[in-house]
Amino acid sequence: MVALQLDSLLVALMIAALLLLLTAVLPWILSVASSKSRVVKEELVEVVKCLKCDYESVRKYEKGDYVGKVVGSCPNDKGSLVVKAIYVERYTQTK
Numbered sequence: 001m002v003a004l005q006l007d008s009l010l011v012a013l014m015i016a017a018l019l020l021l022l023t024a025v026l027p028w029i030l031s032v033a034s035s036k037s038r039v040v041k042e043e044l045v046e047v048v049k050c051l052k053c054d055y056e057s058v059r060k061y062e063k064g065d066y067v068g069k070v071v072g073s074c075p076n077d078k079g080s081l082v083v084k085a086i087y088v089e090r091y092t093q094t095k
Contacts, residue, residue: 040090040091040092041090041091042088042089042090042091043060043088043089043091044060044061044086044087044088045058045059045060045061045086045087045088045089046058046059046060046061046062046065046083046084046085046086046087047083047084047085047086048071048072048081048082048083048084049081049082049084050074050076050077050079050080050081050082051079051080051081051082052074052077052079052080053074053076053077053079055074055075055076055077055079055081056084057081061086065083065086066083066086067083067084067085067086068082068083069082069083070082071083
């Protein structure tokens with residue numbers, strides 16, 4: 001009778017330990033699985049702004065450009081277009 005009680009107690013402890021282990025490891029497993037399902041695409045872009053009017057445009061970065069560089073003329077009023085900002089855009093895609 002005592003041996004049967006010890007066996008059931010041991011089984012209950014083993015189940016509790018297994019559940020505790022799964023609770024601790026499950027967030028890590030889910031994060032690994034979700035990171036593989038996304039592909040990140042990065043693209044370098046720049047914002048160009050007219051010095052005379054409110055015209056502003058986002059375009060693909062061109063090698064050699066820098067913030068403050070005059071890169072052309074405004075299509076609206078022929079004012080100077082200047083690079084206002086350069087940054088990386090990230091796109092996430094699911095497989």
